[in-house]
Amino acid sequence: MEQERTNRNCPLWGTETCARLNMRACRGCPAEDKDARECNDIREDVDTFYRLLPEEGIAALFTDEMCTLCKGEQKGKRESWGLFDMGHADPRERKKKLSLFRSKTYGFVAPLQFGCCRDCRRRYQLLGLLPTLTTIVILGGTLLIVAQEPVAQSLRNVWRGLPLVVMALAAGISYILGKALVKVLRDRFNQRTYMDLKDHPMVQRMASLGWESILDGKYPQPVFTRKRLTYGVGTAEPEAPEEKISSDGENLD
Numbered sequence: 001m002e003q004e005r006t007n008r009n010c011p012l013w014g015t016e017t018c019a020r021l022n023m024r025a026c027r028g029c030p031a032e033d034k035d036a037r038e039c040n041d042i043r044e045d046v047d048t049f050y051r052l053l054p055e056e057g058i059a060a061l062f063t064d065e066m067c068t069l070c071k072g073e074q075k076g077k078r079e080s081w082g083l084f085d086m087g088h089a090d091p092r093e094r095k096k097k098l099s100l101f102r103s104k105t106y107g108f109v110a111p112l113q114f115g116c117c118r119d120c121r122r123r124y125q126l127l128g129l130l131p132t133l134t135t136i137v138i139l140g141g142t143l144l145i146v147a148q149e150p151v152a153q154s155l156r157n158v159w160r161g162l163p164l165v166v167m168a169l170a171a172g173i174s175y176i177l178g179k180a181l182v183k184v185l186r187d188r189f190n191q192r193t194y195m196d197l198k199d200h201p202m203v204q205r206m207a208s209l210g211w212e213s214i215l216d217g218k219y220p221q222p223v224f225t226r227k228r229l230t231y232g233v234g235t236a237e238p239e240a241p242e243e244k245i246s247s248d249g250e251n252l253d
């Protein structure tokens with residue numbers, strides 16, 4: 001990929017940190033117009049971030065041509081990415097005093113980008129839509145029936161408030177049914193797709209290193225996109241093996 005990193009005066013130009021920052025251009029880079037000392041701080045930040053990541057890195061999630069959310073041997077072809085952020089406290093920060101009012105903050109955020117096939121994406125999207133769909137069908141259907149004057153009339157003949165009670169019942173039923181359907185379908189989809197990201201090997205590996213999901217909730221959903229994040233820390237593709245050998249060589253000098 002052709003990148004415009006043209007500022008050779010930058011203390012970080014051409015270094016591993018520059019590659020890891022993975023900015024499209026020097027303009028807009030965190031190191032833009034920074035002096036050597038500030039650039040050193042940036043380098044330390046980036047190094048700390050990489051030390052916290054699994055040794056093998058997170059790039060395989062987005063470079064793999066096949067789906068990384070499929071379970072089992074047979075994987076679908078990647079056609080989008082599911083974005084999912086995990087956060088980690090800054091290990092260099094001294095522990096703050098316990099405060100009831102301190103909201104949770106993360107020193108580092110790792111953008112996980114799960115390469116995803118069409119089927120896995122659709123399973124996630126269907127589950128997300130299901131509660132709304134159930135409500136529309138059941139509540140809408142009930143309303144259509146109750147709104148018919150003969151039906152409304154016969155309900156009112158029993159008791160004046162009965163049409164309202166029927167609608168309230170329909171709302172309750174659609175809520176409960178929506179939840180039940182989601183559960184049944186999630187269990188079914190879960191045989192083919194990692195529907196609970198906490199079960200995914202990479203998320204478990206990250207969790208064992210102190211990373212956690214930034215999203216609350218039992219089943220945090222990835223955000224699907226056709227174009228993955230291609231710049232910023234954590235988005236760089238791993239170096240080709242030859243480059244690695246030469247940079248290792250330089251380090252030995």
Ligand SMILES: [Zn+2]
Pocket residue numbers: 067068069070071075076116117118119120121193
């Ligand atoms: Zn898949």
